[in-house]
Every structure is written in structure tokens, then in C-alpha cells.
Amino acid sequence: MMPETKPASSSVRSLPAAAASRSMVDSFGRRIEYLRISVTDKCNLRCVYCMPVEGLPWLKRDEILDYEEIARVVRVMAKMGLRRLRITGGEPLVRRDLSSLIRMLSAIDGIENIALSTNAVLLEDQAEDLKAAGIDRVNISLDSLRADRADTIARRPGTLDKVLRGLDAAEAVGFHPIKLNVVLMRDSNDDEIADFAAITRERPWHIRFIEIMPTGSNTDLSADSFISCNEALARVRQLGDLKPVEGPLGNGPATYYRFDDAPGTIGVITPMSHNFCDRCNRMRLTADGQLRPCLFGSIQTDLRSALRRGDDIRPLVEETLRIKPERHWLVQGSTEGSGGLIALSQTGG
Numbered sequence: 001m002m003p004e005t006k007p008a009s010s011s012v013r014s015l016p017a018a019a020a021s022r023s024m025v026d027s028f029g030r031r032i033e034y035l036r037i038s039v040t041d042k043c044n045l046r047c048v049y050c051m052p053v054e055g056l057p058w059l060k061r062d063e064i065l066d067y068e069e070i071a072r073v074v075r076v077m078a079k080m081g082l083r084r085l086r087i088t089g090g091e092p093l094v095r096r097d098l099s100s101l102i103r104m105l106s107a108i109d110g111i112e113n114i115a116l117s118t119n120a121v122l123l124e125d126q127a128e129d130l131k132a133a134g135i136d137r138v139n140i141s142l143d144s145l146r147a148d149r150a151d152t153i154a155r156r157p158g159t160l161d162k163v164l165r166g167l168d169a170a171e172a173v174g175f176h177p178i179k180l181n182v183v184l185m186r187d188s189n190d191d192e193i194a195d196f197a198a199i200t201r202e203r204p205w206h207i208r209f210i211e212i213m214p215t216g217s218n219t220d221l222s223a224d225s226f227i228s229c230n231e232a233l234a235r236v237r238q239l240g241d242l243k244p245v246e247g248p249l250g251n252g253p254a255t256y257y258r259f260d261d262a263p264g265t266i267g268v269i270t271p272m273s274h275n276f277c278d279r280c281n282r283m284r285l286t287a288d289g290q291l292r293p294c295l296f297g298s299i300q301t302d303l304r305s306a307l308r309r310g311d312d313i314r315p316l317v318e319e320t321l322r323i324k325p326e327r328h329w330l331v332q333g334s335t336e337g338s339g340g341l342i343a344l345s346q347t348g349g
């Protein structure tokens with residue numbers, strides 16, 4: 001396991017004075033250094049567990065933060081201790097000229113690392129520009145290695161081929177590390193757990209199995225097809241000895257394992273079976289400028305109005321930090337605790 005945040009008992013008092021003045025610590029002692037920025041709510045896929053096939057009521061153009069507004073939020077938070085960013089969505093690569101945002105963000109003092117979460121469908125064409133602009137590493141979502149099945153899950157034809165070309169491009173430009181996110185669904189892709197795990201013996205990739213989370217648009221699916229990461233790991237262990245290891249560089253809640261001599265690792269993300277909120281190190285900025293202290297729940301602070309009035313947003317960030325909840329209360333098979341969220345694409349996942 002690789003907790004990248006200090007445990008809840010850590011205290012700002014233990015930091016050197018200069019660092020302490022640039023730290024965001026919440027009411028439970030968790031240091032927040034990581035912001036997930038959703039740049040759009042739109043997507044070019046319709047993954048069965050994420051979005052309804054007809055899409056969602058999309059945000060209007062003027063509701064979405066422009067790049068300068070996003071950069072202003074990051075400048076303020078970087079002065080408060082923000083260190084790492086993840087660009088997500090919806091599908092971030094559908095937003096026009098994403099590289100120009102990345103250039104603005106990577107120039108901000110204090111920002112050490114910028115990651116991208118993408119379905120990789122458009123990555124082949126954009127990888128080089130994004131790398132040059134300042135993206136360091138990528139998480140790519142891919143739920144099946146079989147073309148017909150990948151299309152069925154993503155509800156778009158030709159998905160696998162495009163994603164694999166995106167993965168090749170990611171390697172070619174030198175994103176590091178490369179993580180592959182696989183949402184597990186019983187009787188859909190769980191017979192591929194071994195195939196995904198086997199990739200780590202050949203490639204230096206980090207395969208992460210994710211437990212499906214309930215949202216307003218997937219309650220039945222998430223109840224019927226839930227499969228725990230413990231079960232996935234038990235199946236992987238049939239292929240060989242797995243040792244717990246420190247995972248790759250990242251900001252996340254995954255726990256990692258490795259086969260002997262394998263270049264890659266296998267990670268599990270268990271929001272349902274093992275809550276990992278005690279080591280949460282993040283906040284989220286939605287495409288329409290809401291600062292969310294937790295993926296789930298209804299707490300959010302409207303930064304957009306303040307930004308557009310020209311107000312100082314620092315007090316709003318401080319207040320959001322203060323009310324960051326101790327944990328989420330997701331319950332398997334129900335939307336209880338999800339705060340009415342229809343899809344993770346609305347908050348950036």
C-alpha cells in the first residue's frame with residue numbers, strides 16, 4: 001500500500017514554518033496537495049457504468065470555466081500548498097486546444113506534476129503536444145481487450161483500436177508512468193481479469209482494477225454486476241505469487257501488487273469494499289467552477305461567481321477545506337451517499 005498523504009494524525013505543526021504556511025490541511029489533519037480539474041462534462045464515449053446512452057443535460061458554454069479562470073484557481077491554490085494536478089472530465093481531450101491550458105498550468109509556481117485521465121480515443125493525435133505542454137503521466141481507461149466487448153461497454157464502434165493507438169502514442173512520447181483503469185463488471189469483463197494482469201508481465205504498465213460505484217444513472221448495473229477487488233485479486237493470485245509493492249508515482253487511493261520480476265504492477269481501487277477516505281489528499285474543480293471537497297455528497301463551493309466578480313477566492317477555498325467531510329457514505333446497490341450524482345463524469349471521477 002502506498003499512502004501518499006500523511007495519516008490523519010499528521011499535523012501542520014510538525015512542518016517547518018515556511019512549508020506550514022503553504023499547506024492546506026483539513027479539519028481531519030489530511031494535507032490536500034492535489035486537485036482534479038474537470039475541463040468538460042462532455043464525452044465521446046458512453047461507458048455503460050458512467051453515462052446514459054443519450055448523454056446528460058450538458059453545461060452551456062458560458063457555464064464552463066475558461067482556461068484563464070481555471071489557471072486563476074490553480075494560482076491561488078498553489079500559493080496555499082497545491083502541488084499536483086490531474087486533468088479529467090468528461091473526456092478532457094474533446095475540449096479544444098487543451099495543450100494551451102496545460103502550458104498555462106505547468107508555468108504556475110509550485111505545480112510539480114500534471115497528470116491526465118483519458119479514454120485515449122483522441123490521444124494518438126494529441127500526445128506529442130500534451131507532452132510538450134507539460135503533461136507528465138496518463139491514466140487510460142480501458143475495460144476490455146476484446147474489440148467487440150470494448151465497443152459494447154463504451155457504446156461506440158472502433159473504441160479498442162483507437163485506445164490501443166493512443167496507448168502506443170503515450171509510450172512513444174514518454175508519459176510515465178502509464179496506468180490502465182479497468183472498471184470491473186461481473187459477467188461483462190470479469191473473465192478478462194487474468195488477461196489484464198498478464199500484461200504487467202510484459203509491459204511496464206500499471207493495471208488498476210476499480211470497483212464499480214453507484215450513481216444515479218447506473219444503480220441497477222452497479223448492483224447486479226458489482227465484483228469486489230478482493231475477488232479480482234484472488235483470481236490474479238491463481239496466476240502466480242503476488243507481492244505487495246509501493247505503487248508508481250501517483251496521487252491515488254490504489255493498493256499495488258507485483259508478480260515476481262514483472263515490469264508492471266496490479267493495483268486495486270476499492271471505494272466500495274474498503275473506504276480509503278482517511279488518506280484522501282484531494283479536492284475537485286468541476287467544469288462549471290464548483291470546488292468539491294469530496295467526489296460524492298452535495299458539498300460544493302461556487303468559485304465561478306466569485307471569479308467572474310473579480311473577488312479573492314482564497315477565503316472560499318479555505319472554507320471548502322474546513323468543511324471537507326471525513327468520508328463518503330456510498331452503499332453498494334443504492335445511490336445513498338452519492339449526493340444525487342448522475343454520473344462520475346459530472347465531477348471528474
Ligand code: SAM
Pocket residue numbers: 043049050088089090091092117118119139140141181183210211212213214215218344345348349
Ligand atoms: N473520460 C476519462 C476516462 O474515462 O478516463 C476521464 C473521466 S472518467 C469519469 C474517470 C474515471 O472514472 C475512469 O477511469 C472511469 O472508468 C471511472 N468511472 C466512471 N464511472 C464510474 C463508476 N460508476 N464506477 C467506477 N469508476 C467509474
Ligand code: SF4
Pocket residue numbers: 043044045046047050051089090091119141345
Ligand atoms: Fe466518458 Fe470517461 Fe465516462 Fe467513459 S468513463 S463515458 S470515457 S467520462
